[in-house]
Amino acid sequence: MHKLVEQLTSAYAVSGDERRLHDILRSALDGIADEIHDTPLGNLIAIRKGRSSEHSILFAAHLDEVGAWVTRINDKGFLGIHCRSIDERVWPGLQVVVHGTEPLPGIIGLKPVHVMSHDEMNKPVGPEDLWIDVGFPREQVVTMVPIGSTVTFTAGISKLMNERFAGKTQDDRLCGVALVEALELLKDMTLPYDVVMAFTVQEEITGNGAWTSGYFAHPDVGIAVDVTHADTEGVPEHKTIPLGGGPGVAVGPVANDHVLELIRRRAKAVEIPTSEEPCMSYSGTDADALQLVGSGIATGVLSIPLRYMHSPVETADQVDVDRTARLIAEVAKGFDVAFIGELYGTDTH
Known part of the structure; x- marks a missing residue:
């Protein structure tokens, strides 16, 4: 490569x-x-x-x-995002990088299936369901992640067979x-x-x-x-x-x-x-x-x-x-x- x-x-x-x-x-x-x-x-x-x-x-x-932008921070310190040209189904379960005053690792999780209602299980993932958890409480997050900060997939290449690679x-x-x-x-x-x-x-x-x-x-x-x-x-x-x-x-x-x-x-x-x-x-x-x-x-x-x-x-x-x-x-x-x-x-x- x-x-x-x-x-x-x-x-x-x-x-x-x-x-x-x-x-x-x-x-x-x-x-x-x-x-x-x-x-x-x-x-x-x-x-x-x-x-x-x-x-x-x-x-x-x-x-x-392609990536996302931070548009809001809730009272728990989770980051709401706006993404463009990315299927919302791709995001849940991913590790991401939030580019605030310094790069912050984050994850996008969904409500566990154990506590979902039947209707929630059958509902498509929408942008309102995507929240990034960087591990800090709101009072720290607001000082480190200005609104408009970008969000990217975590870097890394997986080398496959036959000169093929993914990332x-x-x-x-x-x-x-x-x-x-x-x-x-x-x-x-x-x-x-x-x-x-x-x-x-x-x-x-x-x-x-x-x-x-x-x-x-x-x-x-x-x-x-x-x-x-x-x-x-x-x-x-x-x-x-x-x-x-x-x-x-x-x-x-x-x-x-x-x-x-x-x-x-x-x-x-x-x-x-x-x-x-x-x-x-x-x-x-x-x-x-x-x-x-x-x-x-x-x-x-x-x-x-x-x-x-x-x-x-x-x-x-x-x-x-x-x-x-x-x-x-x-x-x-x-x-x-x-x-x-x-x-x-x-x-x-």
């Missing part, structure tokens, strides 16, 4: 806290990026300069992880690893145009990180690199792609025809297996925001297969991370004068 996978997935950074990852990334990017920029919103943008800066291609992977925050830190790996593959090559790697913020809540990265770089092409649903028991096959089968490639309105064809060509040329994913509306990735920058950016989406998304046991295969990194590098190499001609016709700006 790539050391950077463990470093990034072990860090805590709910939307708004992404700068906590910058030192890790700056160290990983040392020597393989020509420029590194920290934007006011918190994006970290690495640029590999090409022979010409007249055109550029941007790859975006978001840094934020929190594979979404989307694995794609950040893929961007770094791609720059490593490109470091000794002369590229036609600039390649921009945007490590974006707030994808899980607003998409504003991608939007502002697009305005920062003004690329000709923007490709979101995110995760997608891998084959999972109980999920229809047509809604997933195979774990270990290589990256997904979005097809549909979010995928510019020329960008899609570039991805297909480069994958075929180096025999990287891919799975095409129908995406008939919003993609739920940074590509949705990138499309809206300026007069519009030609976009595409590459996806690493992932099981059990938005849970503390997100499961991935290292081979998919490596293949995605290789494909990113190949697409960057294929972003050349001929492709610019295809993208704009006779008008090459």
